[in-house]
Amino acid sequence: MSTLRSLANLLYRRPNLYLALLLVPPLTWFGAIYLGSLLNLLWQGFYTFDDFTMAVTPDLTLGNFAALFNPSNFDIILRTLTMAVAVSLASAVLAFPIAYYMARYTSGKTKAFFYIAVMMPMWASYIVKTYAWTLLLAKGGVAQWFVQQLHLDGLLQAVLAVPGVGGSTLSTSHLGRFMVFVYIWLPFMILPIQAALERLPPSLLQASADLGARPGQTFVQVILPLSIPGIAAGSIFTFSLTLGDFIVPQLVGPPGYFIGSMVYAQQGAIGNMPMAAAFTLVPIVLIAVYLSLVKRLGAFDAL
Amino acid sequence: MPLAVQFTQVSRTFGEVKAVDQVSIDIIDGEFFSMLGPSGSGKTTCLRLIAGFEQPTSGSIRIHGVEAAGVPPYQRDVNTVFQDYALFPHMNVLDNIAYGLKVKGVAKAERHSRAEEALAMVALGGYGARKPAQLSGGQRQRVALARALVNRPRVLLLDEPLGALDLKLREQMQGELKKLQRQLGITFIFVTHDQTEALSMSDRVAVFNRGRIEQVDTPRNLYMKPATTFVAEFVGTSNVVRGELAMQLNGSPAPFSIRPEHIRLGDLVVTSHEVQVSGLLRDIQYQGSATRFELQLDSGQLLAVSQANDRWQAQAHAWQPGQRVQAHWPREAMTVLQETEAR
Numbered sequence: 127m128s129t130l131r132s133l134a135n136l137l138y139r140r141p142n143l144y145l146a147l148l149l150v151p152p153l154t155w156f157g158a159i160y161l162g163s164l165l166n167l168l169w170q171g172f173y174t175f176d177d178f179t180m181a182v183t184p185d186l187t188l189g190n191f192a193a194l195f196n197p198s199n200f201d202i203i204l205r206t207l208t209m210a211v212a213v214s215l216a217s218a219v220l221a222f223p224i225a226y227y228m229a230r231y232t233s234g235k236t237k238a239f240f241y242i243a244v245m246m247p248m249w250a251s252y253i254v255k256t257y258a259w260t261l262l263l264a265k266g267g268v269a270q271w272f273v274q275q276l277h278l279d280g281l282l283q284a285v286l287a288v289p290g291v292g293g294s295t296l297s298t299s300h301l302g303r304f305m306v307f308v309y310i311w312l313p314f315m316i317l318p319i320q321a322a323l324e325r326l327p328p329s330l331l332q333a334s335a336d337l338g339a340r341p342g343q344t345f346v347q348v349i350l351p352l353s354i355p356g357i358a359a360g361s362i363f364t365f366s367l368t369l370g371d372f373i374v375p376q377l378v379g380p381p382g383y384f385i386g387s388m389v390y391a392q393q394g395a396i397g398n399m400p401m402a403a404a405f406t407l408v409p410i411v412l413i414a415v416y417l418s419l420v421k422r423l424g425a426f427d428a429l
Numbered sequence: 430m431p432l433a434v435q436f437t438q439v440s441r442t443f444g445e446v447k448a449v450d451q452v453s454i455d456i457i458d459g460e461f462f463s464m465l466g467p468s469g470s471g472k473t474t475c476l477r478l479i480a481g482f483e484q485p486t487s488g489s490i491r492i493h494g495v496e497a498a499g500v501p502p503y504q505r506d507v508n509t510v511f512q513d514y515a516l517f518p519h520m521n522v523l524d525n526i527a528y529g530l531k532v533k534g535v536a537k538a539e540r541h542s543r544a545e546e547a548l549a550m551v552a553l554g555g556y557g558a559r560k561p562a563q564l565s566g567g568q569r570q571r572v573a574l575a576r577a578l579v580n581r582p583r584v585l586l587l588d589e590p591l592g593a594l595d596l597k598l599r600e601q602m603q604g605e606l607k608k609l610q611r612q613l614g615i616t617f618i619f620v621t622h623d624q625t626e627a628l629s630m631s632d633r634v635a636v637f638n639r640g641r642i643e644q645v646d647t648p649r650n651l652y653m654k655p656a657t658t659f660v661a662e663f664v665g666t667s668n669v670v671r672g673e674l675a676m677q678l679n680g681s682p683a684p685f686s687i688r689p690e691h692i693r694l695g696d697l698v699v700t701s702h703e704v705q706v707s708g709l710l711r712d713i714q715y716q717g718s719a720t721r722f723e724l725q726l727d728s729g730q731l732l733a734v735s736q737a738n739d740r741w742q743a744q745a746h747a748w749q750p751g752q753r754v755q756a757h758w759p760r761e762a763m764t765v766l767q768e769t770e771a772r
Contacts, residue, residue, distance in 0.1 A: 327513065327515065329511050329512075329513055329515035330515050330517060332480075332482050332502070332509075332511070332515065333509070333511055333515035333516075333517075334517075334528070334532075335481075335482075335501065335502040335503045336480055336481075336482075336502050336503070336507075336508055336509045336577075337503075337508065337528050337529035337532065337576070337577075337580065338503045338504075338529050338532050338533050338580065339503055339528075339529075339532040340503055340532070343532045347517075347528070347531075347532070348517060351519045352518070352519055
């Protein structure tokens, strides 16, 4: 008891020691296990992979990173990046009204219902959900049935014929893949926007109306600028999750690799760890570029 | 006299709660009008009804003769200074002030020069480029004032704007607000729970209690001639005497009020114009400019008595707690009150 007491007193008198004791375990974890393994992986990107013997030798080379700019590899990066941008934009547009309604018009039980409704899809396995979507979007599936009931087959065929968007059916089209991505990442966009709008004092909106702003002006001048940090936070999730995903591109949409599925294929089927490591660097760089852009736009000023 | 705002039998209920209950007020164009009352008395709801943030459940509100029902806030010729100032955190001071002009489509050059002018009016010239977060509470309050006034409203609503300031600053701002109102000649409607503030600044004051108005009057009348027991006790300190003692002292069972500073202690010559009582001194509090006594009469009634310490030399009051003293006051100092019924 008295040793415990004197230890407590010691920690009280030396707050820095106390802080150090608290921080050592998480910092060790973060530094050694998380950052260490990541750096180790990236380091392997400099190793050499022998195409004939399928062996990895620790001869340092920049060849793997240079290979990223081969037309076929660069195509993969561009395809993934386009999808990530499109998914982030669509998620923001879809999420904003839901988040706005949650933050401004719900309270108590209704708010709890919305939280559960938004998060419930995340409770189910994401592979199961993706498989479910392949069935929903497949030829003769629910989506097609709906389109037929609405007599919009012609429109669907026209959309599916557009190169870069379409495909032979919804489930093998870029559009289908995009829909599944948006569905899966939407909660990650709704919650940060909702949190940002929740912090917006109602008196600011009243002040805007009081000063003569019509609702549309209040939205553009006050609500939107003050919710940008939330949109930025949400888009960091949707953007980086899409960049790294390897399940959806395999199950839905036309053939062709995404960055995630390329990494998976390189290190799994082929055993080319150096090339997989080089590909891993791509999303890290893209997200760093994206973050600095967002920061330059002033999205974090209001934080 | 032209009316700036007219309430006729206005009620606003939230579920079961009557926040504003059958209120009728006439606010004259160009006056400094205060709404005074404890929290939850309906004064802020009345202000929000004028601004248009709330709609009345029943009754009619006219702003400069025009029925306000159904008119949204952005179409009303009134502006509000909010309790929390509600400055836009993402805009600098100048853009905050120019906001009202911007949304009305005033050209950039004109709105900036008018905003600069408004900034100078509240003695903050040169602060235009700062963000609200870089200002002190008093400065934010001035920016909020400039932001409202730059639109040249006919009615300015102020929702406890001085509540967050410390005492010295508050007193200074009271003087400045009053001066500004005289200078601009527009109607100020000022909501406060601080009776000193209401008395010192207003042309007229409405005292609110539980959604109703107890009295609308000039500060002097409110203090000297309170109409109800609530007003007597809420505005300043008052001794309210009821029942048998009231009958004995004032010749009527109706409650009456006597202000502590109108009571004199000591065995002076008492004329027939004065009422005399005697009792025990229970407590003495020295307060600097005055000394406060608590006197218990033989009937058990407690009387607060205040004597100004207005002699330069230390007064030789030999009053001691527990001592028996005489107290007296002029008959005309007693004001007969209407009992405020508990609702």
